[in-house]
Amino acid sequence: MExxxxxxxxxxxxxxxxxxxxxxxxxxxxxxGGIIVAAFGNDPINAYKAMFKGSLGSWSNFGETLVSVTPLILTGLAVAFAFRCGLFNIGAEGQFIIGAISSVWAGWAFTGLPAIIHIPIVLLVGAFAGGIWGGIVGWLKAKFGSHEVINSIMMNYIAMYLSNFIVMNLMNEPDKAFSFAIADTAKLYRFAESITIFKGSRVHIGIVIALIVAVFAYYLLNKTVRGYEVRAVGFNPHAAEYGGINVPHNVVFAMFVSGMFAGLAGAIMVTGVQFRANNLFGFTGYGFDGIAVALVGNNHPIGVILSAFLFGVLQKGGPMMQLQGVPKEVVGIIQGIIILFVAVNFVKVLIENYTEKKNSKKSIAKGEVK
Amino acid sequence: MKKSLALLLVVVMMMSLFVACTQKTPEPVATPEPTTPAPVETPKKTFGMVTDTGGLGDKSFNDSAWAGLEKAGTEFGVKPVVLQSTKQEDYEPNLGNMSQQADLTVGVGFLFENAMKAVSAQYPDKSFGVVDTAVDAPNVMSVLFKEHEGSFLVGVIAGLTTKSNVVGFVGGMELPTIQKFEAGFRAGVLSVKPDAKILINYTGVFDNPDKGKEVALAQYANKADVIYHASGACGIGVIQAADDKDFWAIGVDQDQSAISTKNKVLASMIKRVDTATYTMVKSLQDGTFKGQVVTLGLKEEGVGYSDGGNNVPAEVKTTVEKYQKAIIDGTIVVPGTIDELKAFKPTTL
Structure with a gap:
């Protein structure tokens, strides 16, 4: 008991x-960050006020923050899950894009279905396509031992240009730089439809799905044999293999699940926010932000939720600082500083060094041998 | 134990900071329209713009729109605000945020079409302006340009200037809006040099100067000595290439001669986006603002060309003037699409 x-x-x-x-x-x-804002000749208090007002200040702003938090949770989970298996999935970006474009197809191709059936199909198609895209990288690693970082970066480019080709040629809305729209039955429920306080924001049921997926990821990693194997491979693949765990199998599995999370993020962006796929000028950044979200969240599903929220607040609140006259570049610097401070985790090191010193002094005074 | 207590205190303090920030919000959120009920003196309407992902500093489209707003700002004594978008998905919330605090929200670029439709319906009592795309709503003023007419004129200049008999066109994304530039330019070149070779390339993007440079250098390697671009910020790279390899570049949207360090911008096709945004604000202040689609061409002085580097000789200018007159009085109808270009019969004046 004690x-x-x-x-x-x-x-x-x-x-x-x-x-x-x-x-x-x-x-x-x-x-x-405030000192930097002041150094550029702006009022830091006003700037921060604008940032929080813009991201959390009203229900509709809060809703918009959740709109950007939703994909970040999922891409963060994608990176974190692969990371727990010792894989660095830079390819969440590409898996996101593939998930998005596939779900546009599924949202358009199946018509006449009720929403309750159509939506899960669309989301699953997106997740599955993302999973395949990630799984290919995992398979290359397992089969040929080629490094997943290089492969997933290349898969990002393939995904982006493939998606652009499809948008502009196969699923093009005539004379536009985007694809045709998905059917109404494939669109996710938006809270503003029945909850009036959310009016003016696009927040949708996807945030709930993302949270459920986070819990699922936690369960899968920590409470199942499969998750145990994935983590074992992440800790030490040689020891895991010695212990009878099939390492290549788990590598493919982890990349597949990781890709599914990222693909689902893309599918949710399509069904909840955009309803179509855009011709991309460059990477959308959700996958790359997912890397930072995962690292700041310590590769733990719950940590990922919290850090995705931080990123969402910064992303939504940042533009509002611009309205206070803070240049876009300075806003970017401040966002970077905040993330850097959290990621470096120096507070922990400082405090623990300090207490360790104090403790060792104490024990020396007491005459204990350490 | 003391340590964890201290930590807890810090956490509580931080939380109160967050709370303090969030609680103050109802008051400013409720104040976006304090300008309307002021008595006697007519209140100045506020206005702002949302850029596309190219952003301010593109020395092109966004900068030009901003110049118009700044001009209106000084004239009416209202400081315009700008919100620069980083993602295409942000157009909608950015327009929404802007219209919460400004009476007139201007969106720049055809990519704003869908976002503008949604947001203008969401805020029916606010005014909106959009450039380069037509949005049919009672509170949206849309301004379109006949870029093909302006491109025709710089095409004439290019045709009269080229020595190698090869000219180039660098486009951004291959869309009808950009093909308009291409069609007009080609028609202009062919009108004065029917046997000229015209190289056509698209970078596929608007925001990557490196790609613009790469394509321009490739065209130069194929003997092009005058290159016209309609590719947003990619054009900065086209002009850099012109500096490096000593050929002529033709700018777009606004006078781009200042980008070149060696005065290698022959001329620029001018699109008066600044006039468009200025007109929007002015009509708002006058009370004449209404939802409509306005098209500006050579006749309305919405497009034209400029020679900021003094590189166009006088005799070329006289020829250009002839064509300009012919377009304005309708003798020459400039093709606006590739199909129209195919049917176009070049006439030498």
Missing amino acids: NRTSEFKIRMQKNTKAIAYPLIAILLSFIV
Whole structure:
């Protein structure tokens, strides 16, 4: 009994730290960012006020923040899941694009279905296509040992140009730089349809789906044999193989699931927000942001949700700083600083170094040998 | 224990910071239209614009639109605001955010079509302006340009200037809006040099100067000595290539001679986006603003050419003037599509 309570205490302490350190880092980064804003001749208080007003200040702004949080949770999960298997999935971007374009096709091709059937089909098609796209990279790694970073970067380009080709040639809305639209039955429910406070925002049921997927990812990783194997391969593939785990199999599996998450993000952007695919000028950035989201969130599903939220606030609030006269470039610098401060995790190192020193002094004073 | 208490305190402080920020919001959110009920003196309407992903500093389209708003700003004593978009998906919320605080929201570029439709319906009591695409709504003023007419004139200049008898065209995305430039340019070149070779390339994007440079260098390698671009920020690369290899570039949208360090911009096709945005604000302040589609061509002085680097000789200018007159009085109908170009019969004046 004694043991269990102390164990609980340790876990609680660990959790408080896991939340408190990033929060302190955010606070410090705001101060540094504020100094930079002031150095460029703008009022930092007004700028931050605008940022929070723009992202959290009203229900509709909060809703719009959730619109950008939704894909970030999923691409963050995609990167985090692969990472737990020791794979660095730079290809979430491409998997996102493939998921999006496939779901546009599914949203258009199947007509006459009720929404309750059509929507799951569209989302699954998007997720599955993304999964295949990621799975190819996993298969190349498992079969030929080629590095997943290079392969997934190349797959990003293939995805983007393939998608652009399809948008401009096969599924083109005549004379436009985008594809035709999906059927109404494939569109996700938007909260504004029945909840009036969300009026003016495009927030949709996708955020709920993203949260459910995060819980599912947590369960899959931590509570199933499969997840245990994936993590074992991530810790040490040689030891895992020695322990009887099929490493190539798990590599393909992890990349497939990772790709599914990213593909689902693309499908949700299509069915919830855009209703069509655009001709892309460059990468949309959701997949690349997912890398940062995953790392800031410590590759933990719950951490990913929190860090996706931070990114969403920055993305939605940033433009509002522009309305206060802060140049776009400075807004970008501040966003970078905040993320850097959280990612570096220096607060943890500083505090732990400090307490360690104090403790060792104490123990020396007590005459204990360490 | 003390340590965790301190941490907790910090967390609480931080939370209160967030709360303080969020709680203040109802008051500013409720104030976007304080300008309307002021008595006696007519209140100045506020206005702002949302850029496309090219953003300010493209020395082209967005900058030109912004110049018009700034001019109106000084005239009416209202400081215009700008919101620069980083993603295409952001056009809609950015327009929404802008219209929450400004009376007139201007969206620049044909990519705004869908977002503009949605947002103008969402805020029916606000005014909107859009350039380069027609949005049919009672509160949206759309301005279109006859870019093919302006492109025709620079085509004439290019045709009269080329020595190698090869000229180039660098487009952004291969869309009807850009093909308009191509058609007009080709018609202009063929009118003065029926045997000229015209190289056509599209970069596929609008925001990548490197790609513009690459394509321009390839055309130069194929003997082109005058290259016209209609490719947004890619054109900066086209002009850089002209500096490097010493050939002529022709600018687009506004006078781009300042981009060249060696005065290698022969002329620029001018599209008076600034006139368009200025007109929007002016009609708003006058109270004459209404939802309509306005098309500006050579006749309306919405397009034309400029010679900021003084590179166009006087005799070329006289010829260009002849063509300009012919277009304005309707003797020459400039093709606006590739199909129309095929049917076009070049006439030498």
